[in-house]
Amino acid sequence: MSATQPDRTTVLSAIELATRAPSVHNTQPWRWQLGDHTVHLYADWDRQVRATDPDGRDLVVSCGAALHHLRVALRASGWHTTVHRVPNPAYPAHLASIEVRRHAPTDDDVLLSGTILRRRSDRRPLSSWPVPSSHIDRMIAAAAKAGALLVPVSDPVTRAKLIAAIAEAARQQESDRDYALEIASWSGRGPFAIDGVLAASSPAKASTHSRIPMRTFPGGTLPAYLGDDGADEATVLLALATAGDDTISQLRAGEAASAALLAATELGLATCPLSQALEVADTRQAVATDVLEDAAMPQLLIRVGWAPTTASRLPSSPRRPLADVVSELGSDERNGHH
Numbered sequence: 001m002s003a004t005q006p007d008r009t010t011v012l013s014a015i016e017l018a019t020r021a022p023s024v025h026n027t028q029p030w031r032w033q034l035g036d037h038t039v040h041l042y043a044d045w046d047r048q049v050r051a052t053d054p055d056g057r058d059l060v061v062s063c064g065a066a067l068h069h070l071r072v073a074l075r076a077s078g079w080h081t082t083v084h085r086v087p088n089p090a091y092p093a094h095l096a097s098i099e100v101r102r103h104a105p106t107d108d109d110v111l112l113s114g115t116i117l118r119r120r121s122d123r124r125p126l127s128s129w130p131v132p133s134s135h136i137d138r139m140i141a142a143a144a145k146a147g148a149l150l151v152p153v154s155d156p157v158t159r160a161k162l163i164a165a166i167a168e169a170a171r172q173q174e175s176d177r178d179y180a181l182e183i184a185s186w187s188g189r190g191p192f193a194i195d196g197v198l199a200a201s202s203p204a205k206a207s208t209h210s211r212i213p214m215r216t217f218p219g220g221t222l223p224a225y226l227g228d229d230g231a232d233e234a235t236v237l238l239a240l241a242t243a244g245d246d247t248i249s250q251l252r253a254g255e256a257a258s259a260a261l262l263a264a265t266e267l268g269l270a271t272c273p274l275s276q277a278l279e280v281a282d283t284r285q286a287v288a289t290d291v292l293e294d295a296a297m298p299q300l301l302i303r304v305g306w307a308p309t310t311a312s313r314l315p316s317s318p319r320r321p322l323a324d325v326v327s328e329l330g331s332d333e334r335n336g337h338h
Ligand SMILES: Cc1cc2nc3c(=O)[nH]c(=O)nc-3n(C[C@H](O)[C@H](O)[C@H](O)COP(=O)(O)O)c2cc1C
Pocket: 020, 021, 022, 023, 024, 025, 026, 057, 058, 059, 061, 062, 065, 119, 120, 121, 122, 123, 196, 197, 214, 215, 272, 273, 274, 275, 276, 300, 317
């Protein structure tokens, strides 16, 4: 490692941790290019799940989460990052270029990086143990630092409207043939998968105990756990929002989602991103109006709470090999494409 630039192994290990970021249906819709002094992040539009995510918001949010994961991983290995978001407006697929400079990592930097491998999207019913408001405040502060507003939906009337919007979006999606085919093709994956959602990470059937609808991934084998009485009330729903709705706003929302999810993981909480209500135009509008009073644009919902003490540890979800997502800038330039 030189004094001014990390060596290739350090950068590749950081990218490997970045690819542990959550992504819609575990599509991992990103590509990385290594320059001499810069890492570039691109959206891989070939991996857009069009029936689920017609606007491509989930795709950019997923890339934003990977960008934040990369920054956390580099920080822990002694590199502070400066990010230029969408550096060339004429080429919006180039989401970010990341420059680094040396810094001394703190204990907190190292601990946060360690949470990357512990985080899981947990879709099971949660326990009735209440989440302390100080924990929610930590998530809100982490999201704010990363550039987005995280709004807990605690008022019962607003919360009921939000739950109704999620249920309505799920109903509309499930009655759409293209959605049904698409979700089936990304679900029920076995142990040799490199992407998609594992059967072992998805509940075998939707919980009838909880009123908070979770996206159904067909073919799930996760044992049904009934949940405690009062678990619904203890489960916290949050809306992540940005003032704008352009690519940079969506990217920042993804970065903030990562920040909030890692903060929650560090506190031992179980998290799951929920995006159905924002994938359908009219339910997204309902969330904007009912939850955010039309003052900001909703980009992602997050469910958080305590996993029951009896819950088994979820398997780690699969990832594509690094060779599939990383290229060297030089060779790609010679080939004449990005
Ligand atoms: C933008 C975005 C939207 C997502 N939407 C949902 C959702 O609606 N329901 C769900 O169960 N998981 C959702 N997820 C979680 C992904 O399915 C999950 O990140 C992926 O399968 C990888 O698993 P992991 O998070 O456990 O690593 C979403 C993730 C992202 C980044």
